[in-house]
Amino acid sequence: MNELWILYSRLRTEEKLLKKAADKTGVRCNFVDLRGISWPEGLKVGENDVVLCRCVSQAHNLAIARLLESRGVRTVNHSSVIEACGDKVFTAGLLDMAGLRQPRYSVAFSPEEAVKTSESMGFPVVFKPPVGSWGRLLSKVNDVDSAETVVEHKSFMGPQHQTFFIQEYVEKDGYDVRALVLGGKPITAIKRKSRHWITNTARGGDVEGMEIDQTMADVLKKVHDVFNGDLLAVDLFHDDQGWSVNEVNGQAEFHGSVEGTEVDVAGMLVDHCISLMEGSL
Template structure:
């Protein structure tokens, strides 16, 4: 397991591997220089859990080029790490999601929101933990946010925009391991951003037939060994908001009673 900061999730995965008798090695990649000889054993599976998504994908691509099976594969990381690529993949599979647009200029962003309508949500193409999201309720707010993003530089000058979905104060984070939906939590908050990293409260949600089939469709669209899928319940049914390839799960084990790290370890063992 390759990491740059040893979080609770990495510790749990390593602990469960040991308890299950699965050989596991923790490797700190913080000071790696890629392109040279790396102290990574051949065979087995490399589970990439670096904090930075860009660094994680870089590590995964270098390891895969040397014939090492990486989880998740870098192509899956790339789809999940870019909200437009995620949206395109979901569209291709016919997966319901909030309406979205990508604009390449401030003027285009204004036009896109005019098409989607207020309120709308502007997101960075790459980002997590609910950071740098902006809900705009009117044109004055939109102009301010677009100008601010434009001045932040090239990484913020591609505008990913979604319709705002009234989700009733909660969303759902569901987990898919080895292509199989295994658990889901409801994340509730009075704030429109419900991430547990931003204070959302977690409780168990049974994975019913409708949700199970939707998550199977997400798996077909995105691929991968482990996915964390964010869902909205709307008047159009379930909508897929985002798909994460390296999702955190420490706040989901207790409410669901599901051994998520154990399921991940068992799946990785089957890949060898």
């Protein structure tokens, strides 16, 4: 009998909801703290099982997904999705290739060029670490002096910070939109509102459900076509030209979406995994 595996490293709200949803279906579900096992002895996954990679660490999700896939196991999300969505430079390049609108950005490979390009883009700009989540280490830079300071600090923070991802600052009227796409279908969207320019729910942003109109749905479907993720969280901005894609997350936290819309995201994701096990997707 095929089994569902949920691999985690911290019991967040999402993992608890997924376990509860799996138990309701009667599917055999293995709930495993990845920190307590080693590969391959500690993880006896069947070839036709499905594994939800839900660790907090992107590096852990990517590593275990690649190992499982090397043995023919279906992971959610696939390692290629985790990799592409986990690197903002990679994400921006893929969005460009697909012709999807996004905030203007620049990638610099030296401190001097990072300062120069941020000035040429026009202040304010936002420095983002290529790898990171929860709104951490974002820097809104308003002038050259601030840019020089941020770049100098990054120069002492390790090799991953030596690629400088710089994005135009977008005035967004105090909110952005977090939409979830499951199996290519947009399922929920929320406004994330804050007085602070960073609106992530992890940073205390408030949430409010909103309708997915056709123009938003069209953008979300195109994003899915680019990344082909089972579950994607897509962060959007809106202005008089329409929707633009700010970020795409392949390790979606969805408690804010549940709070804002009461959509049973966990139940829908478990049903999606069961369909994968049954071969109906």
